[in-house]
Amino acid sequence: MFAAVLAAGAEVHAIVVNSPMHWSGDKTIWDRKANVVQLFGHASVHQSGDSLTADYISLDLNSRMMHAKGNCLYFSSDSVIQGEEMHFNVDNKTGVIVNGRVTNESFTLTGERINKLSSSRYQTHRGSYTTCYDCPGSWKLGATDVDLEIDGYAHMKGVTTKVKDAPLFWFPYLIIPIKTKRQTGFLFPKFEFNSYGFNYLQPFFWATGRSTDMTMALGHFGGRGTRFEWEGRYQLEGRGAATANFFFLNDATFHQSFPTYKGMEGVDHRKRWAFSLYQQHDFPLGIEQKLKINAVSDSFYPTSFPDDLKDGGEGVLKNDLILSRNSPHVSAYVAGRYFRNLIPVNVYNTPARYDPDIVQILPTAAVTTTDKPLFGSLLGAGLTLGATNFTRQGPTFDRDPIFPVGDNSAPFRRGRDPIRKALRASVVPSLYTTLRPFDVLSVVPSAEYRAFFYRFPDNINSLARGYMLFKTDLSFQLERVYGTRSKDVPMLKHLFRPTVTYNLIPFFDQPKHPFLDQIKYANDMGVESGGYNFDSYDLVPLDDPIKSTTVYYMPLGHSLSYGFVTQLIRRRGNSNVLMPDYQRSVDLRAWQTFNLRELRPGTRRQPFSKLYARLGVGFDQWNFNSDYSYTPYVPANDQHRRHTISNSLTMILERTTNQGLFAFDRSFSVSHVYNTLISGETSDLNASITFSISDYIMPSAYGSYQLIRKKRGDIGAAVVFQSPARCWKFDISYKYYPCILPGNRESYCHLVNPNFTMNLTGNSYGGVAGASSQVIKK
DSSP states (O other): OOOEEEOTTSOOEEEESSSEEEEEOSEEEEETTTTEEEEEEEEEEEETTEEEEEEEEEEETTTTEEEEEEEEEEEOSSOEEEEEEEEEETTTOOEEEEEEEEEOSSOEEEEEEEEEOSSSEEEEEEEEEEOOOSSSOSEEEEEEEEEEETTEEEEEEEEEEEETTEEEEEEEEEEEEESSSOOOEEOOOEEEEESSOEEEEEEEEEOOSSSEEEEEEEEEETTTEEEEEEEEEEEOSTTOEEEEEEEEEEOSSGGGGGGGSTTOTTOOOOEEEEEEEEEEEEEGGGEEEEEEEEEESSTTHHHHSTTTOTTOSSSEEEEEEEEEEEOSSEEEEEEEEEEEEOSOOSTTSOTTSOOTTSOEEEEEEEEEEOOEESTTSSOEEEEEEEEEEEEOSSOSBOOOSSSOOSOTTSOOOTTTSOBOOEEEEEEEEEEEOOBOGGGTOEEEEEEEEEEEEEEOSTTOOOEEEEEEEEEEEEEOOEEEEEEOSOSSSOEEEEEEEEEEEEEEOOOEEOOSOHHHHHHHHHHHTTOOSSSSSSSGGGSOOSSOSTTOSSOOOOOOSEEEEEEEEEEEEEEESOTTOSSOEEEEEEEEEEEEEEEGGGGSTTSOOOOBOOEEEEEEEEETTEEEEEEEEEOTTSOOOSSOOSEEEEEEEEEEEEEEEETTTEEEEEEEEEEEEEEOSSSSOEEEEEEEEEEOSSSSEEEEEEEEEETTTTEEEEEEEEEEEEOTTSSEEEEEEEEEEEEEETTTEEEEEEEEEEEEEEOSSSSSTTTHHHHHTSOOOO
16 A cells, blocks of 8 residues: 655645545545545635635545534535534535534524535434524524425424523424525514503514415404404515405493494494505506505594504595506596595484495596697697596485584475585686797796586586686796815705796686586685585686685796795716716705686785795705695784794604614604694604614603694604524504594593514524515516
8 A cells, every 4th residue: 555644734635526625634635546635733625715624624536525623614605504413425515524513694503413414404313493693592492303495494393491491381393484585484472561461472573486376364462352464465576566464352341332422322343444554566558556555443543443454544445446558659548436424413324334425436438638739730639538427325415514404305496505516527728838939048838728517416507607717827037057176075056946937727618507506606605615616627716715724725826936946956076976876855845826807896805825935945954845735815813824834843863774684773763733714723743762872772762842732742762672693573662542432422542562573594583574675577
């Protein structure tokens, strides 16, 4: 037998069979006849980005087997393996680790004997699994047998859950998903403490398909009853997507509210539910469909559970189905809108019943042509056709609330009792042209005729009405660019664009008809709310609507509209950057209308309309927004003023995700809304702050206060602790808020929501819960 003995560390050898291999050691023996290499002391073997170091390594170049003993360390591109002994095939990287540990960016697996079956699969006996980075791990799962596949599952038998090496729970069998893709399984329970009691929900996530999934939860709401929640989703290529939610509660307290409503005494309505659906889909021929459904068992549900429905805070639930199509030549849509009234207006509109008197839009449609030159001239022409059907379950007429009749069986008074059903069609042709005198001014004269046709039920005569509208827009723009000495913002651009529009309705056709009579009657009586017309298209916008505080449209009979826009734009980035970033740091705009008709003899002499102004300011970390309006001529006193203003300030010191896992946020915001024009005067102050103390502790707080009523609004606080071990986090929140208790009693309620989340996959908190919250992609 021929053997070669080399001096310690004298040479590094390489051999190429399937891939380059390099080895070295303090002492190297190469038996060339047996083709076996032995490395003693600081032994190492390197191959294709993988490295093995140990006290001793034996390498059989014929069988391609490698045996290592003593302080073994195996480094690959995605993991590190430690062990007392290792026995590997150098080509397929499979083998055995004795008393070993496998660690990657996501998890750590230990065991008395670990079988490496492939580059992504391990089996071990008497092992443990954890995603914690601390030692000993904050938690780990010990098992008699583990079969783990990266981006697959870890199947465990005889599992003992340990916290800081202290046994806590035992399971005969457990399956853990070891991947970031959506996986079917139980999610972490939800806990809440509120004024009614303790709430518990156990959710289950079901990955029903590549593009679909659903989450179901069953539990109990303390003091109320059984609770069930369901959410289903799908996501297709393009814009096709949908999210549906269903909530059910067997509420033992709700029936206490019903005795206040006529005909509902003794009725037990414990079964409360809500359903919502948001869906959109692209059909052939370029048709886009959008669907929104919001349904509830009772009109109090949105205020009892405000987090269940997104659109439940407006006094009405909206349901929409819209089909639309846009092309280079024409745009069209057809839609249906169904409303659920949440504010009882009479004894028959009880919380559990639908309001039959609310007007529905079933359906509405419009077709608009793209503006084209008229016969090759400089005139642009367009046409809009529309139709809307206003209907409801109740009668055709409402009773006039100003001078009601005592006998409901009395005949309806046409022109006073409002008509609430009709089919309306519209035809709006338009012409315009654009002029550029001196290449400075932009002058756009236009003309359109707005024609409307009505058909009413109950033998009410049809109606045709319309009016001509002339407009001329005049504008120009001044701008200048300034250089600065700042390297971060080398240039500023300021622009100023004033606009003036002349409006004129030279004639209109308003024949004698009960529908037009009821609109005139409401205007003469100073009625601000709707009910006498379907929408603003039923009105000729000659003047302001009686200086209303709730309804407004621009007077177009004979008026001048004027306004301006001024902006300051910053160019951010070095002047040599080819694609710099631009920030609109200041944006101020204001507009108003002067009604020339008010200058006629015998008029109110109140020509000015509402004044609107909007300011937006943003500089890097902070931004400020303000909306302002002033309504002249409205009676004002100490309680009611003509100004309304809404301000908000937000500063984001830092908002990021550190170390690829820890949410870090240092920001605050404050806002104020002031409006005393309306009957429900508001002057509300809101503030919130989030300030991460470190990568691991993130407290936050928010609150609101009604200054006029001197009453607290929602107040809350939360703190999130993200363990440095990267394998769990705990957050707890508290909310103190106004609520309605059984019997319609106004009070304040408490809500405490603790949440413990584990990082089971090593990639995100929540395990399958975190995966289920990600957007589904095909």
